[in-house]
Amino acid sequence: VQLVESGGGSVQAGGSLRLSCAASGRILPGNVLSWYRQAPGKEREFVASIAWSSGHTEYGLSVQGRFTISKNNDKNMMFLEMNSLKPEDTATYYCGRRLVYVTDYADWGPGTQVTVST
Secondary structure, three states: OOEEEEOOEEEEOOOOEEEEEEEOOOOOOOEEEEEEEEOOOOOOEEEEEEEOOOOOEEEOOOOOOOEEEEEEOOOOEEEEEEOOOOHHHOEEEEEEEEEOOOOOOOEEOOOEEEEEEO
């Protein structure tokens, strides 16, 4: 499955952005789709994940209460609604796919850049 992110851009602190992740094929039950981000000079950081079947969501501590992950099973798409953005949210955002009981990700998108200015 190929994943492609979109929706990144530049925004002022306090603003909002909505990222999308489109899959080239059908996402089957038993998969988890996630958002990660990586800022220059930093390690890749977990942002949020959603189980494709149950819709169970998880969030990284730094984004809880500000970001919301969602999905559209019919369109094989995942979304990340980002509100109250902070300069520290600046990073390249990646979507990834893994199986529920596997820790390694099978597919990654090329990423989309999010820049938050003061």
